[in-house]
Amino acid sequence: MKVAIIGLGYRLGYLGHVFNEMDPDFEIVGYFDPDPAGMSVLDEHGISPGVQHGSPEDLVKAGGYDLLMIGSPNHLHLDHIRLGLEAGNKIFSEKPIVSTIEQTYALAELMAKHGTERLLVGLVLRYAPLYRDLIKARDDGLLGKIVSVEAAEHIYPYHGAFFMRDWRRYEKWSGSFMLEKCCHDLDLYNGLIGARPERVASFGGRKTFVPENDPRSEGVNDMSLFHRKPSGWNGSDKVFDSDGDIIDYQVAIIEYANGVGMNFHTNLNAPDQFRRFAVFGTKGQAEGDFIRAGFKVTDVLSEATTIDKTYEATALSQHYGADETMAAEVVAHVMKAGPLPVSPLDALEAGILALSMDDARRSRKVIDMRPIWDRYDEALTVKGAVA
Template identity: 50%
Template sequence: MKIALSGAGLRSAMVLNTLLEIMPEAELVGYFDPQPTFLDKLPEMPRYPSVREMLAETQPDLFFVGSPNEFHLAQIREGLEAGVPRIFTEKPVVVSIAETMELAALLAKHGPERVMVGLVLRYSQHMVDLRTALAEGVLGDVVSLEANEHIGPYHGAFFMRDWRRKTGHSGGFMLEKCCHDLDLYNMITGSRPSRVASFGGRKSFVPANAPASNEEAEIFHVKKSVWESTDDPFRSDGDIIDWQTALLSYETGASLAFHTNLNVPDEHRRFCVMGTHGMAEGDFVRGFLKITRRNGTRHADHDYTKGPRAGQGHHYGADHLMCEDLAAFLREETDALPVSITDALVAGVAALALDTARETGQVVDLAPIWADFDGQGAR
């Protein structure tokens, strides 16, 4: 299994090292990155001056796209047109509605099954267990949901210093960070959002809130920024939000209230799913999932902070679970993964529509977007 890499960043190193541990038969045969910064965390491999030359010379079985978001579309296109059998792209896949349609058309032409995506939370034990309960009908029909993703000041400052602070590079915070969450709630409702509304802005990472002491300032530089970075998260040239609330109405009639904030000292990433026959409540950070039937009896009470998988890797252990599934898929031991490239594009559209709603102050009807998307032919 020959793997070629574009974008030798920290995330690429984390995923690839885990995958190589699980798949000892795999090898990295080359990389493209005009400004590599984490090569010390990857096995030694040759560097190529372009993606095209790398793919032509190495003839990989898998092309790993780990570059900044704005480069994904062009590099995925090169992989598809070069005939690479499998492409893995990090999320979010593309940065605009126009790019979404362009990629959907490419996938219809070349085959969506050739592209895998790193929406890692679909692989988490939380979602494995919740999918089982949903399939068993424990919750009945999903009626309403509430959820959040709240990240600590050290992580929020990273976004305000990193290339992700600029919507042109990242697509915006809701897309870059919360596409995971939006994908999960599409999965849970079994449908796409039909209308969305949103409010948000930037109130924490502004000059008036800059730290008064060096000791406090250290918090905001814990997580290293590399490409296109800036030093001061409170006076940066970024245009992303640091808080946002969202309302989503789904094609099934279910609704979601979602909240994200980048300056929360006690992090959590909670969700609560209310159905006609029960409810499920969980928190990725605190490591639990409780499922309760409508008569008050407990169907499941999972504590993921204990057991053999506790503390296994990043994303609440989901990175390792994802790589196990990827290895099985690449070895052709299974013919499907828990999340598809189409799922990722749908989650991306939801995130982009939420930012449109926030910017315009209007409820956004997604029906015309879905009609265009479906018309591209990708499934």
């Protein structure tokens, strides 16, 4: 498979390596990025980035690829997706595919015009073996009707410091931390629950990465922990005095249209990080942790453990065995029209939830999401939509 890249950051540099491992015919024919942070990853693995182009338009006009891959900062995704769709390309966009509610409506209108089949999205956790086992347990009836979900994603302090230093520290570029980082998780639970969220409340802010917590104020001069993960475009060295506007902790409660309730918690300063869920159904309980690599299902009536499974880490994947599976299935989809487990509409709906959480956090109000869904649905059926 031949690809062209707009936005050769660390993520697409890494995915270039993964795709290259999964597809012997993989080739990058060209890229556009004025400051390609991911070039070092390609160089490390001996992968050519192809021809450097002076603009996204020049890259697309040159053609010669099967898939246009977009890894630019989030606020630019919409323009780059539009460019590819209007050129008739098949596109892979990193998540989140847009960064605001207004961009969501605009992309929905593009989906109405061009269809959804040519836009793929990098919500990689949909490909994780653990998530697929959770969905199978649901579909096999082991959980009964889902009643409530408890979920969390917490990250190491060095990773949290990365967000305080990277371009993602500004909501004008990232959308928000909840959108940028946690849209993966929100998508998973939207898919599990099988309904749209209708009401959301949320609280959070920044309490860890603030000047009063700078270790140097207590005589700790070794700050290497907080610089372990390099930043890319428009990065900064500031951690506890970051000029960004993202949060470093947030909690939310959500009510879905089918009555399921969920709470979600994220924190950027977890020295023993985890990414886990507990799903409570009328017939069973499911617990899992992507980082600690375990999955368990317990039957209500017998109290017996019906599934107890652990997962082996892979050297290639950064996402619990999901990256290489995603690469293989994306190649199969592009070259042979194979199925995929996630759509751009799933990505848009996860983004709507994340952005609504932030609206609730800022306003300190319960947000009724139904007006958003009404406008979103209207955008998906604009005049001229494809069948």
